[in-house]
Amino acid sequence: MDPLDRSDPKRIGDITLRGRLGFGGMGRVFYGVTDDHEAVAVKVIREDLVARAEVRARFARETDALRTIQGPHIAALVDASDEDEERPWLAVEFVRGLTLKEFVETSGPLSEADAAALGVVLAGALRDIHAVGLLHRDLKPANVLLGQDGPKVIDLGLVAFAEGPTDLTTTESTLGTPACMSPEQANTPKQVTSAADVYALGATLLFALTKHYPYDGGNIAAMLMNIISADTQPNLDGLSDSTRPLFVKMLAHDPAARPTVAQSDDRLKELCGRAPLKRLVEATYVERESDPEEVGPPPRPPRKDLSAVVRPGSVVAMLADRLRSVYSANAAF
Known part of the structure; x- marks a missing residue:
């Protein structure tokens, strides 16, 4: 995988792009990660071809086919742009x-x-x-x-x-x-x-x-x-x-x-x-x-440091006071 160029988008839809996977006669393919932490390959029409009706039609046909076809051995469609978007794109599962x-x-x-x-x-x-x-x-x-x-x-x-x-x-x-x-x-x-x-x-x-x-x-x-x-x-x-x-x-x-x-x-x-x-x-x-690293689950949020708010000694003393009060109340009956 090659790094992104300065001219490359950093984000498409709900996908953060992390590198270039390749290019072809019609478009460029990026490696990206969705907001749900799914690795995807994102295909985008080349800027110099995006205005050509036949290229957009071919791209739309591929997107429609991916929406229609279901099979365990066909890379599945994850997301795609709207048909009228200025620069169409589609994202399929990344196969390592x-x-x-x-x-x-x-x-x-x-x-x-x-x-x-x-x-x-x-x-x-x-x-x-x-x-x-x-x-x-x-x-x-x-x-x-x-x-x-x-x-x-x-x-x-x-x-x-x-x-x-x-x-x-x-x-x-x-x-x-x-x-x-x-x-x-x-x-x-x-x-x-x-x-x-x-x-x-x-x-x-x-x-x-x-x-x-x-x-x-x-x-x-x-x-x-x-x-x-x-x-x-x-x-x-x-x-x-x-x-x-x-x-x-x-x-x-x-x-x-x-x-x-x-x-x-x-x-x-x-x-x-x-x-x-x-x-x-x-x-x-x-x-x-050159394959990107595996995409794991989202990181756990850091634990809050409460030491500056409540000292361990004060917590123990508070619990001891509660136990004494409960014991005294029960003993009165």
Whole structure:
């Protein structure tokens, strides 16, 4: 975590900001603590983009999605600004730990059992997103946090309705991360279905297992050309014979040839065996050196020093006088 800059706000809503967590193409993310002592990640639209209607619409869509989706493996919305606020913001629970991308790049690929266990968790998150008629559209290793309570999916900035075209993109623009983008999302982004999320799940797990993505290229344009070409097969090097058939299906060029999220989940459960989440957390949870300290309960108020007001000796004498008076009164009866 980096310290706040002089130009950064010190407080947003009921949240005190304590540092910078990162930034992206649309906004900046801060670490903050609510007045109820809950650690949160606060996303704010960049000042130079706040006046753009399409950026505000995308931000509002993410906020609405977070309000709608309920799931144990999706970072939950804690608070958000009003729609008409000058500079919109949203706050989600702060998940302490590395992203899947960071973990693999620093510690190496996951075992087959742990990658399958991760797949079960991510499939569950996608199922919760799809259950409310939405698509994630940007599932990737950098959007999976390996927290101490289990993996959680973050960044719903590209959510779209599962049925029908979305107004989030135009025919001239492609939003998403090319490395994990399905052929249809790269080619016709306004006409994607839940099969695009299945493809992204396969690409994310492929990276977790092999440290590479389905397609590569000298630049983004070359990568996209490989992705949309039906004649170019995905790179499945490093997969075992037991896992390869599932990835062939999940990364199929034709969306209709891919399994559903539920079918993928069933096969992943077979591959991971028993107690998948506990083993996965133990194998992957690593805290960043730059992560902020844990937020504890509010400090106890200091005890008042009464020594200057009442001396111990006077208290004892007062109690003795009361006992004598009570004893004398009782003795009279």
